[in-house]
Amino acid sequence: TDLVAYLARRIRFDIPDKVSAPREDILVLQEDYFRFEEYAGIDVHGILSANAFSKYIIRINYDRRIITLYDRESFKIREDGYEPIPIEVYRNKIYMNSRFYLRPDSIAPIKLLIDTGAGLPLLMFSNTHPLVHPPDNAITTNIGMGLGGYLEGFTGRVFQLDLGKFSEKNIVTYFQTLDSTMNEEYLHGRNGLIGNTLLGRFSVIFDYQNSTMWLKPARNFRNEFVYDRSGLIVIATGPGFGKFVVQGVIDNSPAAEADIRKGDEIKRIGIAPAAFLSLGDVQRIFQKKPGKKVKIIIKRDGKRMKKRIVLRDLI
Known part of the structure; x- marks a missing residue:
């Protein structure tokens, strides 16, 4: 897929009374190829x-x-x-070096x-190291948006990742x-990336010039890493991102067993109309x-249908 973009030179960005970037070169995409809004549920400009x-x-x-x-001079x-x-x-x-444990006896320097x-939390490139690959119980799912459409990959749970003296399991x-x-x-030799869902378990300080990252565990450091238990992949569209559409359904999941299909629009979850929910609310529900029964109303081909999903662990 060809990506068409325009280069705009010496553009000024300001966060009023905070930060000024007076001479930035920016790329302006001809089209919204990545559609970040659908996954974030908010405007992304x-x-x-x-x-x-x-600096x-x-x-x-x-x-x-x-x-x-x-400012570097005043910070301690x-x-x-x-x-x-x-x-x-x-x-x-x-970039940082780490140790990746697929299992307790499988340790990869990455x-x-x-x-x-x-x-x-964590995205790994499974063809970059012999010990980096999906676990046996991983499921097929969409992992993001690329130029050619939605990126398909696998999701599973790994035993451990080391971040300095800290370990997440x-x-x-x-x-x-x-x-x-x-x-x-x-790629610069990387085996994957750490995202916000894992970084958000710390207070994080970046010092670019001294090549140091500082981590301090936050209150949620030991919380369980949660994952969808319905089998639904939902995106947000429409004005205000208040329309929730099923983008995909994982095979043999509770949603598949309830006969929910790609393209169905979610109109209500429990007693809450979809218009009162954010994409984050939908995902948290x-x-x-496991065992929680979620009643939803969907719209398919102009008809409203009642469905019930019984949540269970998928990974």
Whole structure:
């Protein structure tokens, strides 16, 4: 698929009274190829690169949903509870070395991209290391949006990932097989990436110039990694992203057993009209405990239908 974009030079970006990026070169896509809004359920007008922030010390507080930028001269880290982790900064992207445990007896040394724009815990490229591959109980699912459409891969749970002295266990992990023609310089030897769902278990500080990332466990550090228990892949469309459409149904899942199909529109979940819910609300409902019965009303070919899903673990 060809991607057409235009280069706009020396564009000024301002976060009023906060940050100014006076001379940025930006790419303007001819079309919305990636349709981030459908997966995020909010308007996404573009992506700011690290180039606008790398001169600062950056603290991300996921609990409070605040990004704080500090001048290097005035910043002093309170090291209590923080673990410094060496990082590599290459083309304004952050990489770290880690250890990946598919099982307790299967340990792979790996390199990971730190991606604060990825809404998942861990994505691994299964053809980059002999010990990096989906577990036996992994399921086929969509893992994101690419130029050619939705990207298909696998999802399963892995035993452990080490982040410095910290370890996360039983992680929901997505697996993708890379195209053999992908540019090796672009990949920079990485075996996968860490996204926000895992980073959000820490208070995170990035120091680009000193090649250091600091991690401090947050309150949710030991919480279970939850995953959808319905088998539905739902996207948000329409004005205000208040229309929820089934983009896919996992085979042999509760949703498949309830005869819910791709293209069905979700009109109501329980007593709540879909118009009163966000995409995040919908996803959280379908992540509730196994055995939970979820009544929904769908619209298919102009007809409304009542369905009942009994949630269960899929991975």
